[in-house]
Amino acid sequence: MADIDYADYTTDAPDILFDENDWLFDLLEESSKWPWKTVRNCVSILLFRSIQSFTFTLFCLFQMFVTQTLVTMVAHAKLNQMNNSNARVLHLTEARGVKKVVRNICENVKCGHGDCVINLNKSPYYECKCKPPFQGPNCKSSSPCEPNPCQNGGSCVKGNRRFRCVCPDGYTGIFCKTASSDCYVENGETYRGDVSTTEQGVECLDWHSNFIMGNNTFNNIVVSLFSLQFRNPDGDDKPWCFFKKQKQLGWDYCKVKKCSEVKPQPDPSQFSQCGISQPSRTNRIFGGSKSFPGAHPWQVSVQTRPIGASYEFSHMCGGILLTSCWVLTAAHCVEPTDEFQVVLGGVNIEKQEGMDQTIPVIQTIVHENYRDTPRALYNDIALLKLKVTDSPYCAKETRFVKTVCLPDQPFPAGKLCVISGWGATEKKAHSSQLLNAHVLLISEERCKASHVYGNLLDNSMLCAGTMNGGIDSCQGDSGGPLVCEQNGTHYITGVVSWGHGCGVKNKPGVYANVQTFLNWIKKMTA
Numbered sequence: 001m002a003d004i005d006y007a008d009y010t011t012d013a014p015d016i017l018f019d020e021n022d023w024l025f026d027l028l029e030e031s032s033k034w035p036w037k038t039v040r041n042c043v044s045i046l047l048f049r050s051i052q053s054f055t056f057t058l059f060c061l062f063q064m065f066v067t068q069t070l071v072t073m074v075a076h077a078k079l080n081q082m083n084n085s086n087a088r089v090l091h092l093t094e095a096r097g098v099k100k101v102v103r104n105i106c107e108n109v110k111c112g113h114g115d116c117v118i119n120l121n122k123s124p125y126y127e128c129k130c131k132p133p134f135q136g137p138n139c140k141s142s143s144p145c146e147p148n149p150c151q152n153g154g155s156c157v158k159g160n161r162r163f164r165c166v167c168p169d170g171y172t173g174i175f176c177k178t179a180s181s182d183c184y185v186e187n188g189e190t191y192r193g194d195v196s197t198t199e200q201g202v203e204c205l206d207w208h209s210n211f212i213m214g215n216n217t218f219n220n221i222v223v224s225l226f227s228l229q230f231r232n233p234d235g236d237d238k239p240w241c242f243f244k245k246q247k248q249l250g251w252d253y254c255k256v257k258k259c260s261e262v263k264p265q266p267d268p269s270q271f272s273q274c275g276i277s278q279p280s281r282t283n284r285i286f287g288g289s290k291s292f293p294g295a296h297p298w299q300v301s302v303q304t305r306p307i308g309a310s311y312e313f314s315h316m317c318g319g320i321l322l323t324s325c326w327v328l329t330a331a332h333c334v335e336p337t338d339e340f341q342v343v344l345g346g347v348n349i350e351k352q353e354g355m356d357q358t359i360p361v362i363q364t365i366v367h368e369n370y371r372d373t374p375r376a377l378y379n380d381i382a383l384l385k386l387k388v389t390d391s392p393y394c395a396k397e398t399r400f401v402k403t404v405c406l407p408d409q410p411f412p413a414g415k416l417c418v419i420s421g422w423g424a425t426e427k428k429a430h431s432s433q434l435l436n437a438h439v440l441l442i443s444e445e446r447c448k449a450s451h452v453y454g455n456l457l458d459n460s461m462l463c464a465g466t467m468n469g470g471i472d473s474c475q476g477d478s479g480g481p482l483v484c485e486q487n488g489t490h491y492i493t494g495v496v497s498w499g500h501g502c503g504v505k506n507k508p509g510v511y512a513n514v515q516t517f518l519n520w521i522k523k524m525t526a
Contacts, residue, residue, distance in 0.1 A: 105118070105124070105125055105126050106118070106126050106210030107210075109126060109128070109210070110138065111128035111129075111130070111138060111139050112128075112130075112134065112138050112139040112140045113130060113131050113134040113139045113140075113142075114128045114129055114130040114131055114134060114138075114139030115128070115129050115131075115205065115206060115209050115210065115211060116128060116129075116209070116210040117129045117206050117208040117209055117210065118208045118210070119208070126210075129206055129209075132144075132149035132175065133145065133146075133149060133163060144156070144158045144163040145157075145158045145163055147409055147486075148408055148409055149165070149175055149487070150165035150166075150167070150175055150176050151171075151175055151176050151177050151405075151487060151489050152167070152168065152171045152176045152177070152179075152273065152274065152275075152405065152489070153168045153171075153176075153405075153406075153408060154166060154167045154168060154171065154175070154176030173194075173195075173196075173197060174197070174203070175487070177194040177195075177196065177487075177488075177489075178193070178194055178195050178197075178256075179193075179194075179272040179273045181272040182194070182195060182256060182257075182272060182273065183256060183257050183258060183259035184231075184238065184239055184256055184257075184258060184259065185258070185259050187232060187235060187236065187237055187238060188231060188232045188238050188239040188256075189232050189235055191231050191232060191239050191256070192276070193231075193256065193273070193276075194273065194276065194488060194489075195231070195239070195254045195255060195256040196241070196254075197254070197255045198240075198241065198243055198252035198253065198254060198255060199252055199253050199254070199255050200243075200252050201255070202243040202245055202252065203243065204241035204242065204243055204254070205241065205242045205243055205244055207233075207241075207242075209242070209244075211244050211249060212242050212249065231254055231256075237253075238253050238254070238256075238258070239253065239254040239256055240252065240253045240254060241254055271323075271324065271397040271402055271403045272397060273402070274402070274403045274404060274405040274406075274489070275402075275403075275404055275405035275485075275489040275490040275491060276402060276488070276489065276490070277294060277295055277296065277297055277402070277490060292347075293345075293346070293347050293353075293355060293400050294399050294400045295436070296418075296420040296434065296436060296481070296483075297321075297345070297399075297400055297401055297402035298320050298321045298322075298402060298403055298404035298481060298483075298490075298492070299318065299319075299320070299321075299344075299420050299421070299434060299480070299481065300318065300319030300320060300321055300327050300329075300342045300343070300344055301315050301318070301319070301342065301343040301344075301349050301422065302315075302316055302317040302318065302319045302327070302329055302333060302340060302342055302384070302479060303315050303316060303340065303341050303342065303343060304316045304335070304338040304339065304340050305338065305339060306337060306338060306339075307337060307338065307339045309339075313340075313341050315349045315422060316333060317329055317330060317333035317477050317478045317479035317480070318420075318421040318422070318477030318478065318479045318480025318481065318496060319333075319342060319384065319479050319480070320404055320480070320481045320492050320495070321344060321395060321401070321402070321403050321404065322403055322404065322406070322492075322521070322525065323403055323525060324386075324392075324393050324394045324395050324396070324397075324403075325385060325386045325388070325393075325394035325395070326383055326384070326385060326386070326525045327342055327361075327383070327384040327386065328381070328382075328383060328384075328492065328495060328514075328521070329381075329382050329383075329384060329479035329495065330377075330380050330381065330382060330478050330479035330495050330496065330497055330512065331366045331367055331370040331377070331379065331380045331381055331382040332370075332372060332377055332380055332478065332479075332497075332498075333382065333478055333479040334364045334366050334382045334384075339361070340360075340361035340364065340384060341358060341359065341360050341361060342358070342359050342361060342384065342386065343356055343357070343358050343359075344356070344357045344359070344395055344400075344401045345357050345398065345400040345401045346400070346434075347433060347434040348432055348433055348434070349422055349432060349434075350432040351432075355398065355399075355400040355401075357389075357395055357396065357398075357401055359386045359387055359389055359394055359395060360386070360387040361384045361385065361386060361387070362385055362386065362387045363384070363385035364382060364383070364384055364385075365382060365383040365384075365385070365524050366382045367379045367380075367381045367382060367517070367520065370382075375456055375500075376453075376456040376457075376461075376498060376510075377497050377498045377510075378458060378460055378461075379460045379512070379517075380460070380495070380497040380498070380512045381460075381495055381512045381514075381517050381520075382479075383521070383524050383525065404481065404483060404490055404491065404492045405489055405490065405491045405492070406491065406492060406514070406518060406521065406522075407484075407491040407492065407493060407514060407515055407518070408491075409515075410515050411441055411484045411486075411491075411493055412441070413440075413441050413442060413443035413446075414440060414441060415440070415441045415484055416438055416439075416440055417438070417439055417440075417441060417464060417482055417483060417484040417485075417493060418436055418437070418438055418439070418482075418483050418484075418485075419436065419437055419439055419464075419480065419481065419482050419483075419496065419509075420434060420435065420436040420437075420480060420481060420483075421434070421435065421477030421480035421481075421496065422434060422435065422477055423435055423477065439464040439465045439466070439482070439508075439509070440464060440465070440466060441462065441463075441464050441484070441493070442462075442463040442464060442465065442467070442508055444457070444462070444463075446463075446467070447462075447463035447508065447510075451506055452467075452506050452507070452508075453500075453507075453510070457510070459513065459516055460512060460513055460516050460517075461497065461510050461511065461512065461513055462493070462494055462510070462511050462513040463508045463509065463510055463511070464482055464494060464508060464509055464511060465508030465509045466508065467505070467506055467508060468505060469503045469504055469505040469506075469507075477496060478496050478497070479495060479496060480495070480496045481494075481495070481496075482494030482495070482496065482511050492514050493511075493513075493514055493515070494511025494512060494513060494514060495511055495512040495514065496509065496511055497510050497511050497512045498510050
């Protein structure tokens with residue numbers, strides 16, 4: 001545990017510094033003419049610590065449409081040794097068809113107790129990433145423990161000027177982000193864990209940090225597009241990161257062990273970490289896009305057949321992996337005349353995949369207050385207990401099978417969250433490919449309006465989607481997950497339950513509110 005100081009710190013409002021004439025922002029504004037996603041995936045910064053003089057040339061081939069004509073441009077980027085300590089940056093020095101690079105849009109932005117980072121997803125293409133407990137657009141106000149910055153079930157303890165996270169067994173770090181079993185294999189190029197502290201005990205900088213990209217002898221920079229979870233982008237001996245100390249940029253190896261040095265901890269109730277998914281290699285489209293393996297590793301296909309039947313199981317509903325041996329789903333998916341199995345890991349339910357785990361269900365528990373009415377479903381939640389397959393485990397943790405975290409606090413209305421599933425509803429045959437879509441949480445007040453659902457709703461439910469119609473839970477499965485992300489960790493917020501129509505105006509999807517059932521879930525799975 002470590003105490004963290006906090007105090008109010010007033011900062012000026014950020015200045016929007018980008019030049020409207022810069023080619024990158026022209027592309028962003030002209031998205032209908034330019035395939036910006038291709039450019040964004042191609043233009044990247046390669047961070048490399050200069051220990052001896054050498055030059056590295058990166059060839060980046062990317063294609064763009066210009067007035068409906070495909071033009072191929074090859075960008076030659078050169079890595080040059082910096083004069084000051086270990087700071088290094090890739091500078092675009094030559095380009096065919098492109099003569100400009102992007103200005104440092106964070107140059108004069110003031111973020112108080114935080115750091116300016118590049119964010120290409122929305123204008124003005126930067127944001128202040130605040131250090132807990134500081135909040136707000138300029139990281140100037142402090143609110144320790146509200147919301148709780150401690151992850152993986154950690155408790156936040158507030159003092160007069162300090163707060164600390166008390167971590168549960170098996171988790172360490174300032175904010176309880178790191179599992180004791182967290183480790184890397186080989187040189188850690190594939191490491192995607194949450195370790196963000198150096199061997200010196202200093203917090204790592206975000207890869208998109210302006211302090212990294214601005215700390216060089218060039219006035220212009222190329223925007224970084226490295227994943228936040230990368231910790232060895234250049235193939236060094238082990239995971240590493242940049243850090244800021246006494247206003248100087250440095251680097252150090254991360255405080256994480258090699259897997260061969262970590263003793264296995266056979267705890268059947270917990271995987272190494274909950275709520276951590278594989279980073280996606282493809283962009284997500286708003287609504288119904290195909291999912292990459294490992295992007296939703298807690299997603300479960302709940303499959304059924306009548307008791308005593310000899311034919312194969314078929315997909316019926318979605319589910320959510322809470323622990324190695326427990327799956328959460330909707331109560332209306334559970335029929336007493338059926339037997340169940342679950343399939344985890346894969347994304348195509350019509351063929352066997354190498355990452356699949358198929359596990360029989362040995363017990364079903366439907367909430368005792370579940371009620372099915374003609375217009376609504378109440379307390380629509382159930383648990384499935386899985387059979388032990390490799391004692392003491394039922395489901396086994398892999399890159400493609402992980403548990404989701406239970407929430408420790410409700411998420412606010414307007415929060416952008418994700419639903420996933422194979423699209424099975426009573427009105428539509430399912431998709432063979434796992435799909436996902438983004439939805440907004442809708443306030444209880446709006447969802448209880450007379451022209452929406454009125455008095456049909458109670459505290460066992462929540463709404464998500466859009467009041468204008470379109471994407472809602474019809475894109476997922478009954479019993480499937482509504483997951484919200486906070487600080488890189490994913491929390492199960494809702495279970496797909498019911499709705500009036502599919503994508504109908506003023507009729508968003510209705511979900512079982514997991515926050516309401518936390519005590520019941522913990523009691524049943526204890």
